[in-house]
Amino acid sequence: MNVIEVRGLTKVYGNVVAVDNISFDVRKGEVFSLLGPNGAGKTTTVEIIEGIRKPTKGEIKVFGGKVERAKEKIGVLPQEFQSMERLTVRETLEYFSSFYKKSMDIEELIEMVGLTEKKNTLYKNLSGGQKRALGVAIALVNDPSLIFLDEPTTGLDPAARRNLWKAIRKLKEGRKTVFLTTHYMEEAEYLADRVAIMHHGKIIAIDEPYKLIEKYGEKTRVIIKKIDSEEEMEINDEREIAKIIEKLKEKGIKYERIEIKRPTLEDVFLKLTGEGLT
Amino acid sequence: MRAKAIIGDIKASVKNWYRNKAALFWTLAFPILLILLFGEIFSGGNESYTIYIKDMDDSTLSHALINAMNNISIINLQPIGKNADVKEYAKKHAVLEIPHDFQNAIFEGKRCNLTLYLDPSKEQTNSAIRSFISGIVNEINLRFNNASIIVGYEEKYVVEEQFKYIDFFIPGIIGMTIMTSAIYGSIEINVKYRKRGMLKKLLTTPLQKGEWILSKMIYQLMISFISTIAIIAVGITVFHLKASFNFTSILIIIAASFAFTGIGMIIARFVNEEETADSAASAITFPMMFLAGTFFPLEIMPSFLQIVAKILPLYYVNEGLRNAMIYHDGNAAMLNAVVIATFAIIVFGIGVVLTNWKEE
Ligand SMILES: Nc1ncnc2c1ncn2[C@@H]1O[C@H](COP(=O)(O)OP(=O)(O)O)[C@@H](O)[C@H]1O
Ligand SMILES: [Mg+2]
Numbered sequence: 001m002n003v004i005e006v007r008g009l010t011k012v013y014g015n016v017v018a019v020d021n022i023s024f025d026v027r028k029g030e031v032f033s034l035l036g037p038n039g040a041g042k043t044t045t046v047e048i049i050e051g052i053r054k055p056t057k058g059e060i061k062v063f064g065g066k067v068e069r070a071k072e073k074i075g076v077l078p079q080e081f082q083s084m085e086r087l088t089v090r091e092t093l094e095y096f097s098s099f100y101k102k103s104m105d106i107e108e109l110i111e112m113v114g115l116t117e118k119k120n121t122l123y124k125n126l127s128g129g130q131k132r133a134l135g136v137a138i139a140l141v142n143d144p145s146l147i148f149l150d151e152p153t154t155g156l157d158p159a160a161r162r163n164l165w166k167a168i169r170k171l172k173e174g175r176k177t178v179f180l181t182t183h184y185m186e187e188a189e190y191l192a193d194r195v196a197i198m199h200h201g202k203i204i205a206i207d208e209p210y211k212l213i214e215k216y217g218e219k220t221r222v223i224i225k226k227i228d229s230e231e232e233m234e235i236n237d238e239r240e241i242a243k244i245i246e247k248l249k250e251k252g253i254k255y256e257r258i259e260i261k262r263p264t265l266e267d268v269f270l271k272l273t274g275e276g277l278t
Numbered sequence: 279m280r281a282k283a284i285i286g287d288i289k290a291s292v293k294n295w296y297r298n299k300a301a302l303f304w305t306l307a308f309p310i311l312l313i314l315l316f317g318e319i320f321s322g323g324n325e326s327y328t329i330y331i332k333d334m335d336d337s338t339l340s341h342a343l344i345n346a347m348n349n350i351s352i353i354n355l356q357p358i359g360k361n362a363d364v365k366e367y368a369k370k371h372a373v374l375e376i377p378h379d380f381q382n383a384i385f386e387g388k389r390c391n392l393t394l395y396l397d398p399s400k401e402q403t404n405s406a407i408r409s410f411i412s413g414i415v416n417e418i419n420l421r422f423n424n425a426s427i428i429v430g431y432e433e434k435y436v437v438e439e440q441f442k443y444i445d446f447f448i449p450g451i452i453g454m455t456i457m458t459s460a461i462y463g464s465i466e467i468n469v470k471y472r473k474r475g476m477l478k479k480l481l482t483t484p485l486q487k488g489e490w491i492l493s494k495m496i497y498q499l500m501i502s503f504i505s506t507i508a509i510i511a512v513g514i515t516v517f518h519l520k521a522s523f524n525f526t527s528i529l530i531i532i533a534a535s536f537a538f539t540g541i542g543m544i545i546a547r548f549v550n551e552e553e554t555a556d557s558a559a560s561a562i563t564f565p566m567m568f569l570a571g572t573f574f575p576l577e578i579m580p581s582f583l584q585i586v587a588k589i590l591p592l593y594y595v596n597e598g599l600r601n602a603m604i605y606h607d608g609n610a611a612m613l614n615a616v617v618i619a620t621f622a623i624i625v626f627g628i629g630v631v632l633t634n635w636k637e638e
Contacts, residue, residue: 013638052478053637076482082474086297087290098286099483122297138479148482 001028002061003146003177004049009058011044011201018044020201021058031168031178033188035265036198037275042181043079045198046150049179050076062146072101075144077135079151079181085124089115089134092123093141100142113137113167129160136167147171148179153187165190185265195265199273209265216271217263224248225256279492283485287493288500295501304462305505309455310512316573317444317517327407328354328371332362337381343418353410368395372407384422384429392431398520405518408433441604444517448509449599450572455505456534457566457592460498461559464542467494468633469555472546481635491630495539502535520604526611527602530618534595537622541591543629566592594618 004026011019019041026032034042047053049060051067063070083092090106097103110119113133118126126134132152139147149168153161161184168191171178182188188195189209196206205212219234222244235241241260248255270276295301331347333340348355358367367373373395377383383390394411396404411431418429471477480490506523513519541562549555567573569583570592576584587593598614601607 047478047637050482052481052635071482071484074482076479078475078478078482080475081479082476084290084294084476086294091290091293095286095290096483099283099485101484142483 002026003028003063004032004179005059005061005064006045006049007059009045009048009060010056011041011048011053012056017201019048019055022198022201022203024196024203024206026177026179027194028177029172029175030193031172031180031191033192033195034179034181034198035183035185035188035192035195035269036181037183040183040198041201042183042198043150046148046179046181047078050074050148052078070146072142073145075139075142075147077139077147077149077152079154081135082131083123083134083138086122088120088122089126089137090119092134093137096138097141102142104141104143106141109137109140112140112170114163127160129156129163132156132160133164133167136164140171144176146177146179150181151183152180153182153184161187185269189265197265197269197272199269199275204272205268212265212268213263216268218267218271220263221261223259223261225259227254227256279486279489284489284493284496287485287490288497291494291497292500295497301459305455305459305501306508309451309505309509312451313444313448313509313512314516316447317513327352327403327410328356329407330358330362330367330371330373331355332358332360332364332373332375334360334378335376335380336360339381339384340376343376343380343414346417347410347414350410364395368397372396372404374411380429384418387428389428389430392429394431394433396433396435398435442517444513444519445521445604446575446600447573448513448517448519448521449603450596452506452509452531452599453534453570453592453595454567454572455509456502456531456595457538458563459501459505460535460538461542461545461563462556463498463501464494464539464629465546465555465559468543468546469550469552472550473552477635478637487633487635491633495536498535498539499532502531506531522603522606524602526608526615527599529615530595530598530602530611533615533619533622534591536626537591537595537618540622540625540627540629543633544625547629547632547634566590569593571596591618591621594621 002025006025007023009019009022010017022045034045036042044053048055049062049067060067063073067074084095087095089110093106093109097106107119110116113136115130115133115137118130121130123131123134136149136152139149152168153164156164165187168178168180172191172193178191180188180191192209194207195209195212196203197212198204205216207215219236220238222233222235222241224231224244233244235244238260241258245258266276329347331344333344344355344357347353356371358373364373364375375393375395377390377392379388379390382388392411392415394408396407398404415429415431422428468477471480510519510521510523513521542559545555545558545562549558569579569587570590571579571587572592576587576593579587594614594617598611598618601611601614
């Protein structure tokens, strides 16, 4: 079943075509990621779906109808969202929960995004990562079945990013649908069930990450570092690695280490656009 | 309209306000500082404690009382005739009237009262004089009647009140504070919240724009009343302000809050940057503050500026509050209230229509 259906969506600003006739579906229970560099049109797309901006053209259905009717069932973290400065973590969540009929247990929610120790800290005194984690918690306060996260980890240090990823992963276990935009390919690779690659307002590829890599990526390379030289080979199937190691043993070849270079979504993007992601 | 969402939003705004030192400063400390500073400068020092004495008894005992009072060095007694018009004299200095049965009453152990005529606008002097007189009354009772109370004293205020600078000033400060806190508050909410993605976020929740605007208005009114009460409290305790907080003044405060919030909303619609919005707010509030007769009466300004003042909403707020709270000119106050309320309905209506959470 499709939670979101987008057909022929276009958004034009003056002479900039921010979103160029895109169509896609988001399925129930999946983490769907819109991946693309800055300016690709991700925020424009997601904010049109959320009902924040008006499309120039196109049709959008959320839960089979208008998003305005689904407000109780969706949770949104806008890009660069900042909450009220002088409310504590707990007060902030209580504030947003007052808008909804249904509300999650606040303590549980705080625990889930790892802010238990900070629950009585004012928003303005939180670190960047903690603010973003709270932003995710706010998006979850009404126990929504569809969650939009626009660049949830941009600007965070790697540790904070990992923590937030873990929290988002838990959502999948809770069978929630997540619409995630990002320009970090690791993020899409780590979190997404399906990825739509966006470039200059167009979706240029859409599939499960490993399938995209299989289709557009280079082959996996195995590099054997010997004492004084190195040997590199391409493989089609990672199971071949075991055979390679066996052979090395048979021949009694000494080696320092073996490196495996797998293609990434970055390579897919490069292949499709001729440009880097960031 | 759902009470839960509105109350939730008001609670959050109030918390965010009282934890904000800058907001507390501008809404409470700043107006109070202004009053203390200007009130002290323009109120001037006290005259000597001159008391007119009107002796209706003209007896041995009444002369003895006058003599005793003359011995108090800070009091300067000036007798006035039995037929003198107390009210005229009392405009200048306090008048103490000794009743015609003063001596008899004391000898016969009957009760009698000295009457003290005071000008209500000279409260600082009055309280000093009041304490002298009550000291003297106690003394008489102690000497003649073994402390059982026979001689009392009552106070009468002369009817025509004289107004001091502080009476003029405090309603102006209230008007100014409501104006600045409503305009800046409304800009803060509309521009800052837009910048921070807060309006976008709200748009995706079931909170309705109407609920949100209502909540912010109730919040803004609460701030206006807190400021007003604080200012009046300081006025009463420090300057013995005689202000009445009546229906018309409440109406004016409510209308003013709506009007200035509406102005803020309109500014916020056209200016997206926080700094620009702040400058736009200053460009409106500062000239209005000085031109609308907040600090000085319009009469001392050139006549073309007096005409300018009359097109400024703050002028009607200031005048209205003065008429309602201090001068007790109900009709004039109501007229001012109607002007502001009409303006408020128009401006606030435009503000609501222009307030847009959607992005382009
Ligand atoms: N409000 C706007 N007015 C004009 N141009 C805009 C507006 N919002 C976005 N754009 C333009 O649309 C394009 C896509 O922007 P955006 O959706 O924010 O991309 P992303 O989120 O992928 O970084 C950019 O070229 C951007 O400059
Ligand atoms: Mg974006």
